[in-house]
Structure formats: C-alpha cells, structure tokens
Amino acid sequence: MTKTRTEKIESIQDQIAQLENQRKRLVQQQKEQERKDRTKRLCKRMGLFESMLPDTIHLTEEQFKTFLEKTVATDQSRRLLAELTAQGTSAALKNPTESAPHSNKDEGENRATAQG
Structure with a gap:
C-alpha cells in the first residue's frame, strides 16, 4: 500500500x-x-x-581555602604545575590512547620538589 x-x-x-x-x-x-x-x-x-x-x-573551610590560596599562589607551585601539565600534554601527544606515565616514585620526587 x-x-x-x-x-x-x-x-x-x-x-x-x-x-x-x-x-x-x-x-x-x-x-x-x-x-x-x-x-x-x-x-x-x-x-x-x-x-x-x-x-x-581539621581546618575550617575558610582556613583550608586560605591554605590552598597561599600554597598554590607561589611561583614554585605554578612552575611545577606548568611542568607537569607540559609533561602530560607531551605524553598524550606521543600516545593518545594512554595517559601519562605514573608511578609512586614520580609522586615522591614531585612532593619533594614541591616541599623543598
């Protein structure tokens, strides 16, 4: 039909x-x-x-916010973030199906760099 x-x-x-x-x-x-x-x-x-x-x-929300603002606003932390971001971007460009390599050793080194 x-x-x-x-x-x-x-x-x-x-x-x-x-x-x-x-x-x-x-x-x-x-x-x-x-x-x-x-x-x-x-x-x-x-x-x-x-x-x-x-x-x-145990910090209040306001204390925690102040802590983050003062820690993240340092030149050292901004440089570290820029480095890590650049590493992640370059790793993603090299192999877009995998995330950037990650290990506990790297975290410890980054922590030491951020604190020192």
Whole structure:
C-alpha cells in the first residue's frame, strides 16, 4: 500500500522526534558520566591530599581555602604545575590512547620538589 505525501511527512516527523529523544537521552547519559567521573576524581585527589597532609583535615573551610590560596599562589607551585601539565600534554601527544606515565616514585620526587 502506498503512502500519501502527508503520511510520509508524518512518518518522517515521527522519526525526527524519536531521533531527537534519543539524542537527548545520550546527552543526558554523557553529562551523568562526566559528573560521576568528576566526583570520583575529586574524592581520589582529596583522599590523596589528606593522606599527605593529615593536619588539614581539621581546618575550617575558610582556613583550608586560605591554605590552598597561599600554597598554590607561589611561583614554585605554578612552575611545577606548568611542568607537569607540559609533561602530560607531551605524553598524550606521543600516545593518545594512554595517559601519562605514573608511578609512586614520580609522586615522591614531585612532593619533594614541591616541599623543598
């Protein structure tokens, strides 16, 4: 049975609506995954931070903010961050399927550099 032009238009409009709904679901899933990834990253990093500096656990939010502002604002910490960022970027450019190499030895050296 042949469809009239009106029926074809309605059919195509239904397909468009279905595809738009599918797009919305996929965007929603992507945003949800990004939120989960961010939460996981924040928890891991703060856990690492607190394990390295347990005295910060008892600071108030304002004290912690002040501590971070004063520590991160130093020229040394900015240089270190720039170096680490550059290393991560160059490693990602060399092999985009893998993240930058990571080892506990590197963390200890970086920690010593940041403290010294």
